[in-house]
Amino acid sequence: MPELSTQYLNEAIEDSKPFASQGSVNAAIPTFDDTMKDLLGVTIITKDFEIYSAGDYKQNVPMQSTSKIIGLMLALQDFGKDRVFQTVGMEPMGDFFNSISSLESPDTNKPFNPMINAGAISVASLIKGQSVDKRFERYLTFLKDITENDDLEMDESVYQSEIANGARNRSLAYFMQSTGTLVTDVEEALDLYFRMNSIMMCCNDFARVGLFLARGGIDPDGNKLIPDHHLRTVKAIMLTSGMYNASGHFAVEVGFPCKSGVSGSVIGSVPGKMGIGVVGPAIDSKGNSTAGGALIKKLSKDLELNMFGIENTAGE
Amino acid sequence: MPELSTQYLNEAIEDSKPFASQGSVNAAIPTFDDTMKDLLGVTIITKDFEIYSAGDYKQNVPMQSTSKIIGLMLALQDFGKDRVFQTVGMEPMGDFFNSISSLESPDTNKPFNPMINAGAISVASLIKGQSVDKRFERYLTFLKDITENDDLEMDESVYQSEIANGARNRSLAYFMQSTGTLVTDVEEALDLYFRMNSIMMCCNDFARVGLFLARGGIDPDGNKLIPDHHLRTVKAIMLTSGMYNASGHFAVEVGFPCKSGVSGSVIGSVPGKMGIGVVGPAIDSKGNSTAGGALIKKLSKDLELNMFGIENTAGE
Amino acid sequence: MPELSTQYLNEAIEDSKPFASQGSVNAAIPTFDDTMKDLLGVTIITKDFEIYSAGDYKQNVPMQSTSKIIGLMLALQDFGKDRVFQTVGMEPMGDFFNSISSLESPDTNKPFNPMINAGAISVASLIKGQSVDKRFERYLTFLKDITENDDLEMDESVYQSEIANGARNRSLAYFMQSTGTLVTDVEEALDLYFRMNSIMMCCNDFARVGLFLARGGIDPDGNKLIPDHHLRTVKAIMLTSGMYNASGHFAVEVGFPCKSGVSGSVIGSVPGKMGIGVVGPAIDSKGNSTAGGALIKKLSKDLELNMFGIENTAGE
Amino acid sequence: MPELSTQYLNEAIEDSKPFASQGSVNAAIPTFDDTMKDLLGVTIITKDFEIYSAGDYKQNVPMQSTSKIIGLMLALQDFGKDRVFQTVGMEPMGDFFNSISSLESPDTNKPFNPMINAGAISVASLIKGQSVDKRFERYLTFLKDITENDDLEMDESVYQSEIANGARNRSLAYFMQSTGTLVTDVEEALDLYFRMNSIMMCCNDFARVGLFLARGGIDPDGNKLIPDHHLRTVKAIMLTSGMYNASGHFAVEVGFPCKSGVSGSVIGSVPGKMGIGVVGPAIDSKGNSTAGGALIKKLSKDLELNMFGIENTAGE
CATH class of the missing domain: 3.40.710.10 (DD-peptidase/beta-lactamase superfamily)
Incomplete structure (x- = not known):
C-alpha cells in the first residue's frame, strides 16, 4: 500500500x-x-x-448537487429524522436525478431520496428561517463553520443561470405541491435550492x-x-x-x-x-x-x- | 455497549x-x-x-432470495466481474423485486442488479456445468463448504411450489430472452434458480x-x-x-x-x-x-x- | 327507433x-x-x-376540458395542422388526463394528444394574440360566434380556483418548457388555459x-x-x-x-x-x-x- | 371525386x-x-x-396482427361482450404493441385492448374448442366462410418462426398468468395465437x-x-x-x-x-x-x- x-x-x-x-x-x-x-x-x-x-x-x-448533503444535515437538525422522512424517502432508485415519473408512481407519495432533485427541493423547503435570505444565511454560516472558510459565497451568475434553466426543477416542485408533499411556498423553496447550488x-x-x-x-x-x-x-x-x-x-x-x-x-x-x-x-x-x-x-x-x-x- | x-x-x-x-x-x-x-x-x-x-x-x-448472493459468488468465480456485469447491472432501483417494467426501460438492456429476480435468474444462467443437475450440485457443494453443513438439501415440496407458482419468474426470463440478455436455455436457468431457492x-x-x-x-x-x-x-x-x-x-x-x-x-x-x-x-x-x-x-x-x-x- | x-x-x-x-x-x-x-x-x-x-x-x-376542442380549432386556424402537431401528438394514450410520466417517455418529445392537459396547455400557447387578454378575447369571440350566445363569460371564482389549484398544470407546463415543447411564456399559457376552462x-x-x-x-x-x-x-x-x-x-x-x-x-x-x-x-x-x-x-x-x-x- | x-x-x-x-x-x-x-x-x-x-x-x-380482429369476433360469439371484456380492456394506449410494462400498471389488471399482443393472446385463450387443433379448425372455418376462400391455410415455416421468435409473447402470456388474467393453459393459448398469425x-x-x-x-x-x-x-x-x-x-x-x-x-x-x-x-x-x-x-x-x-x- x-x-x-x-x-x-x-x-x-x-x-x-x-x-x-x-x-x-x-x-x-x-x-x-x-x-x-x-x-x-x-x-x-x-x-x-x-x-x-x-x-x-x-x-x-x-x-x-453536493449541496444536497448540507441541506439534509440542516433539515435533520431542524426537524429530526421522523419529520424529514415523512417528506422524502431514503430508498435508492435507478432513474436520472431529475426524473419526474417516479413522483407519479402510486407506490410513492414522496421523492425516493434526498439526493435526487425533487427530494433535495423538498428537504430545502424544511430548512428553518423567517425568509429565504435568513434561511440561506443559516445554510451559509453552517457551511462556513464546517469548512472553516469565511470567504464562501454564492456566485451571482450561477444563481441567475439556475433560475433561468430551472424549468425542470420548477416542474418537480409544483408536482410535489400538487400531491401535498411540498407544503411551503414553492418559489421560495426553489430560490433557496438555487442559491445553495450556487456557492x-x-x-x-x-x-x-x-x-x-x-x-x-x-x-x-x-x-x-x-x-x-x-x-x-x-x-x-x-x-x-x-x-x-x-x-x-x-x-x-x-x-x-x-x-x-x-x-x-x-x-x-x-x-x-x-x-x-x-x-x-x-x-x-x-x-x-x-x-x-x-x-x-x-x-x-x-x-x-x-x-x-x-x-x-x-x-x- | x-x-x-x-x-x-x-x-x-x-x-x-x-x-x-x-x-x-x-x-x-x-x-x-x-x-x-x-x-x-x-x-x-x-x-x-x-x-x-x-x-x-x-x-x-x-x-x-438469500440464494442470490451465493449464485452471484459462483458466477463471479466462473466468469469474472466483467462478464457477469455485462449480463446484469449493479445499480439499486426502487421497484419491487419481481418488477418487469424496469426490463423494458430503454435506458437498461439488462436487469438493474443481481438481487432482484430477473438479475438473479440471469446470474444463475451463467453458473457453469454440463446440466442443471451438475450445476446445482456445484452450487450445493459450494454452499456446504461455506456452511460446513453436509446435510444441506433441497426441499422437494418447496421446489415443486416454486415451479407451480413460477409464472412471474418465467415471464421475466422469457422477456430477457427476447432482448438477448438471457442467452442460455430459459427453462434450465429457471430450473436451477428454483432449486437454489428451495434449499x-x-x-x-x-x-x-x-x-x-x-x-x-x-x-x-x-x-x-x-x-x-x-x-x-x-x-x-x-x-x-x-x-x-x-x-x-x-x-x-x-x-x-x-x-x-x-x-x-x-x-x-x-x-x-x-x-x-x-x-x-x-x-x-x-x-x-x-x-x-x-x-x-x-x-x-x-x-x-x-x-x-x-x-x-x-x-x- | x-x-x-x-x-x-x-x-x-x-x-x-x-x-x-x-x-x-x-x-x-x-x-x-x-x-x-x-x-x-x-x-x-x-x-x-x-x-x-x-x-x-x-x-x-x-x-x-370541453374547452380543449375550441382551443384546438383556433390553433389549427392560426398555425395549420403541421405546426400544431409539431407541438402535440394525435395518439390516444391510456393514462389519466393530468399524467406527467408520459411526458418523460423517451419515445415522445411532446404530449400524446390535445385532449390531455399537457397537450391542451401546449395548444393554448399557440393561440395568437398580443397579450393574454387579446388571446382570450379572440377565444371568447369565436365561442360566441359558434354558440350564438353573446352572454358567454368567464366565472371569476372558477378562474381563481383554477389558479389556486393549478399546481399540477403548472408542473406539466414547466416540464414542457424544460424539454423545449413549450416555447412561449409558461405563465401566460397557463393563464389563458385557466380562463378558457372557466367560461x-x-x-x-x-x-x-x-x-x-x-x-x-x-x-x-x-x-x-x-x-x-x-x-x-x-x-x-x-x-x-x-x-x-x-x-x-x-x-x-x-x-x-x-x-x-x-x-x-x-x-x-x-x-x-x-x-x-x-x-x-x-x-x-x-x-x-x-x-x-x-x-x-x-x-x-x-x-x-x-x-x-x-x-x-x-x-x- | x-x-x-x-x-x-x-x-x-x-x-x-x-x-x-x-x-x-x-x-x-x-x-x-x-x-x-x-x-x-x-x-x-x-x-x-x-x-x-x-x-x-x-x-x-x-x-x-390482422388475425386479432377475427379472434375477437370469435371470442365475442363464444362468450359475449361482458365476459370478453373482463379479460381485456377496450382502451387505446400509446405504447408499442408488445409492451409489457402496461401490464404491470396498478391501474390495469388486464391488457389495454385486444389489438395489442397481450390482449390478443388473452382473447385467443377464450376461443372455444376441446384442443388447440379443434380451436384452430373453428378459426380457420370461420375465416374461410368470411373470405369465401376454401384454400386458406397456415404456412408451416411462418408458424415455426412464430414459435422460435416467440419469447416476448411467451413473456406476456406468463405475466398474465401470474396476475390471473390468463387462466387457461399458457402454451396452448400461445400455440393457437401463433397459428392464427400464420395463415x-x-x-x-x-x-x-x-x-x-x-x-x-x-x-x-x-x-x-x-x-x-x-x-x-x-x-x-x-x-x-x-x-x-x-x-x-x-x-x-x-x-x-x-x-x-x-x-x-x-x-x-x-x-x-x-x-x-x-x-x-x-x-x-x-x-x-x-x-x-x-x-x-x-x-x-x-x-x-x-x-x-x-x-x-x-x-x-
Whole structure:
C-alpha cells in the first residue's frame, strides 16, 4: 500500500486525468468553459488534520448537487429524522436525478431520496428561517463553520443561470405541491435550492465537508454540530444514492460515501479516517466527473479505503 | 455497549418478537403455516468462531432470495466481474423485486442488479456445468463448504411450489430472452434458480454465509474460496440492494450488508467482525422479516456494528 | 327507433338520472356543491336547427376540458395542422388526463394528444394574440360566434380556483418548457388555459359546439369559420381521446365524437346529423359524467347514431 | 371525386409505391425477403360485391396482427361482450404493441385492448374448442366462410418462426398468468395465437374481412354470422387501436376502421360501403405498411370515405 503523500497524489492525478476526455463540461454553468475540461484537483484531510493536495485543487466550482448533503444535515437538525422522512424517502432508485415519473408512481407519495432533485427541493423547503435570505444565511454560516472558510459565497451568475434553466426543477416542485408533499411556498423553496447550488467551493472546502461527516460532526474548533445518528443517516444515503444513477457502481468500486455534483465536484467521506474533495469538470451522461470518478476509485484501491473490504476494519 | 452473549441475544429476541404481528407468513411456501408466524431465531458467529444463538435458531426455512448472493459468488468465480456485469447491472432501483417494467426501460438492456429476480435468474444462467443437475450440485457443494453443513438439501415440496407458482419468474426470463440478455436455455436457468431457492437452512447456516463474506472468503478449513474483490462486490451490492425496496432503509438503520428472503430469513455480514443469521417467517409487504428486521436493527445499534458510524472504524 | 322529441328526451333523462349516484361532484369547482349531484340536462340541435331540450338544461357549468376542442380549432386556424402537431401528438394514450410520466417517455418529445392537459396547455400557447387578454378575447369571440350566445363569460371564482389549484398544470407546463415543447411564456399559457376552462355554458351552448363540428364549421349566419379538414381532425381526436381514459369505452358504446369536462359537461357531435350538449355534474374517477355518459349511450342506441353501425350510413 | 375503377386504383398504387422506400421488410417472416420491399397491392369490394384490384394484389402474406380482429369476433360469439371484456380492456394506449410494462400498471389488471399482443393472446385463450387443433379448425372455418376462400391455410415455416421468435409473447402470456388474467393453459393459448398469425392471405381475402365488418356480418351466402353490436365493437376498437401506436394518426388521416399486421397487410372497413385489402411488406418502426398506409390515406381522401367528414353521411 502506497503512503498517502503529496507525491502519491500528484501521480494519482496524472493517472486519472486522461479520463477527462470521456466527459464534457456542463455548458449550463456560466463560470465554465471548454478550457476547463482537463482540470483535475484533489485535497485529502485526515482525521488528524493532515492536509494533502494536488493538481488544480484551488479551482473554485459551484456546489451543485453536493449541496444536497448540507441541506439534509440542516433539515435533520431542524426537524429530526421522523419529520424529514415523512417528506422524502431514503430508498435508492435507478432513474436520472431529475426524473419526474417516479413522483407519479402510486407506490410513492414522496421523492425516493434526498439526493435526487425533487427530494433535495423538498428537504430545502424544511430548512428553518423567517425568509429565504435568513434561511440561506443559516445554510451559509453552517457551511462556513464546517469548512472553516469565511470567504464562501454564492456566485451571482450561477444563481441567475439556475433560475433561468430551472424549468425542470420548477416542474418537480409544483408536482410535489400538487400531491401535498411540498407544503411551503414553492418559489421560495426553489430560490433557496438555487442559491445553495450556487456557492463556490474548492477541493479543500469539499474535503472539509467529507471530514466533518467522517470525524463525527465536529467543527475545527471542536464543537459537536450534528449528532452521530444524523451523520450515519447522511453517509448511508450518500453510499446508496450519492452518485446519481451510478451509485451502485461507486458503492462497488469505491466503497465509501460520496456525493457528486454536475460541476464535476465530488465529496468523499471515509468514516473515522478522512475527507476527500475532488474537482474535475468533465462529467459523464449520468452527471459524475469522469476523471474525478477514476481518481476516487484509485484512491480507494491504493489506500485500502473500501468499507466492504476486511482490510479497512478494526478486526484485521 | 452490551456484551455479545447468549443472554443478550435472548433479550434481543424478546424485544423483537412483537414485530412479528406486523407481518404475515408467505402462504406460497408449502412448509410454512400460520403457526410459524411468531417464530424468531438468531445465530451470530464472530471472526474468531465464537457462536451465539437464541430463540428458534434451529428452524429450517428455504433460502429463497438469500440464494442470490451465493449464485452471484459462483458466477463471479466462473466468469469474472466483467462478464457477469455485462449480463446484469449493479445499480439499486426502487421497484419491487419481481418488477418487469424496469426490463423494458430503454435506458437498461439488462436487469438493474443481481438481487432482484430477473438479475438473479440471469446470474444463475451463467453458473457453469454440463446440466442443471451438475450445476446445482456445484452450487450445493459450494454452499456446504461455506456452511460446513453436509446435510444441506433441497426441499422437494418447496421446489415443486416454486415451479407451480413460477409464472412471474418465467415471464421475466422469457422477456430477457427476447432482448438477448438471457442467452442460455430459459427453462434450465429457471430450473436451477428454483432449486437454489428451495434449499433448507437454519440460522447457523445463514450466519456462516455472512461470516464467509465478512472474513475474507475463507472456509472453515482455511481455504480461500473467493478472492477479496469479489467479496467486496457482493457485500456492496447487498448493502445497496439486498433488502428489496427497503434496502435504503436498512442501509441507514442497520448499516452493514444484509440479504433477505421471503421465507423471513436474513443474512447479515459485518466486514471483519461477524456473520449473522436470522429467521423470522412473518414478512412485510416488501418481503422482509418484520421481527427479523427489528432484531437486526437492534443488534446494529447495541453492538455498534453500523459501518457508517465512526465507532466501527479502525480510527477511533 | 323512437322519434327524437322532447317527450323522448324527458324519458331518457329519467332513465339516466339514477347513474348520478355512482359519481360525485367535483369539489374543486367553487360554483358546485353536493346539491347539484342529481342534476341532468340535455339539448339536441339537429342539422336543420330543430332544438330539443329536457331536464336541467339551463344549468350553467364551467367548460373545463370541453374547452380543449375550441382551443384546438383556433390553433389549427392560426398555425395549420403541421405546426400544431409539431407541438402535440394525435395518439390516444391510456393514462389519466393530468399524467406527467408520459411526458418523460423517451419515445415522445411532446404530449400524446390535445385532449390531455399537457397537450391542451401546449395548444393554448399557440393561440395568437398580443397579450393574454387579446388571446382570450379572440377565444371568447369565436365561442360566441359558434354558440350564438353573446352572454358567454368567464366565472371569476372558477378562474381563481383554477389558479389556486393549478399546481399540477403548472408542473406539466414547466416540464414542457424544460424539454423545449413549450416555447412561449409558461405563465401566460397557463393563464389563458385557466380562463378558457372557466367560461360558463349550458346544454344549448355545448350542443351548438357539437353542431358546429357536425355541420361543417358553419356559424348560424352561414359563415364557414373552419375548413372541413380541420373539423375532421378535431372530431377524430375527440373519438379516440375525448373522454379521458374511457375514450375507448365511449367509442364502442356511443360511437361518435364526444368531449367531456370534469364539470360533468359532455359535447357530442354526430357528423352530418346533430350536436348534443349534456350537463350532469356527478363524475366518475376518470372525470366523466356518470349520468351524462349513460344518457349519451342511450341516445346513441335509441336514435341509431353509432357511426360504426351500418344503420348510420348512406348505404343502408 | 374520382370514380372507383381499376384505372383509378392503378394510379393510386403508382402514387403510393414510392413510400415503400421509407420502410423495411420484416426479417422475422421466413417467406419474406428484401425483393418484396416494393410490392404493393390492393383490392376493394363494395357492398354490392363489385371487385376492383390493382398492383400485387395476388401476393400472399401471413395475417400477423390482422388475425386479432377475427379472434375477437370469435371470442365475442363464444362468450359475449361482458365476459370478453373482463379479460381485456377496450382502451387505446400509446405504447408499442408488445409492451409489457402496461401490464404491470396498478391501474390495469388486464391488457389495454385486444389489438395489442397481450390482449390478443388473452382473447385467443377464450376461443372455444376441446384442443388447440379443434380451436384452430373453428378459426380457420370461420375465416374461410368470411373470405369465401376454401384454400386458406397456415404456412408451416411462418408458424415455426412464430414459435422460435416467440419469447416476448411467451413473456406476456406468463405475466398474465401470474396476475390471473390468463387462466387457461399458457402454451396452448400461445400455440393457437401463433397459428392464427400464420395463415396466408392475399388482398382479396383481407378485403373480404373488411367487407364482412362493413356489411353487417353477412357471409357471401347471406347468412348472418355475427350480430351487429359485436361488429360495431370490433370496428370501434379498430379505429382507436387497430394501427398500433399510430392509430390516432390513421383515425385523423383515414377516418375509418383499419387493422394492420407486420406483414405489411392492412384491412380497411368502411361501414355500409366497402371492404379494403392492402398488402405492402415494407413497414415502419411502428409496424404499419408505409406504402400501404399512404395508399389507404389517398383512398380515404379521394373517395371521401372519412367517417368524420360530413360528405360521408346520410345527411348531406
